[in-house]
Amino acid sequence: MVRNHRWRCHRLHSFYSELFGWKIDANNEMQYGLAAAEDAGIGGGIGPDAEGGPGYVTFYIDVDDINAYTVKVEQLGGKIIMPPTELSDFNMTFAQFADPEGHVIGLTQSTRQ
Known part of the structure; x- marks a missing residue:
């Protein structure tokens, strides 16, 4: 699983969905977008995180x-x-x-x- 956390995650949901054709389901309280492995080739998610976090993958x-x-x-x-x-x-x-x-x-x- 690859995780990519940022506050403006809805923009990233749209970006990756349009780029790779991924079906991203963010219908949850945290708006954490999940891409199923069968759709993306990898399991992963894009969700919100505290502003200013230094980490990346x-x-x-x-x-x-x-x-x-x-x-x-x-x-x-x-x-x-x-x-x-x-x-x-x-x-x-x-x-x-x-x-x-x-x-x-x-x-x-x-x-x-």
């Missing part, structure tokens, strides 16, 4: 077209931190982006034939 999501996702990130208000970069020794391409709240997330795409 960077997680990577495997996608089928990393270039298309980096374009979509920017269209949805995110920022590319590291453009798609091939790591031939690992048979993969990876990229990093910041979501609209500044959380850094990674993308990976296999380059194996």
Whole structure:
């Protein structure tokens, strides 16, 4: 499970739902958005936390077209931190982006034939 806590979590629910097609259920008292593993490929959640918390987690999501996702990130208000970069020794391409709240997330795409 990957957790991503911020006060303006409803904006992040919308961002990740639109970016990856996740169905995020935040119908609870804390407005904690849950993405089921079968929808997201990973189980996870996005919820509120106290303002000023220093912690963060960077997680990577495997996608089928990393270039298309980096374009979509920017269209949805995110920022590319590291453009798609091939790591031939690992048979993969990876990229990093910041979501609209500044959380850094990674993308990976296999380059194996």
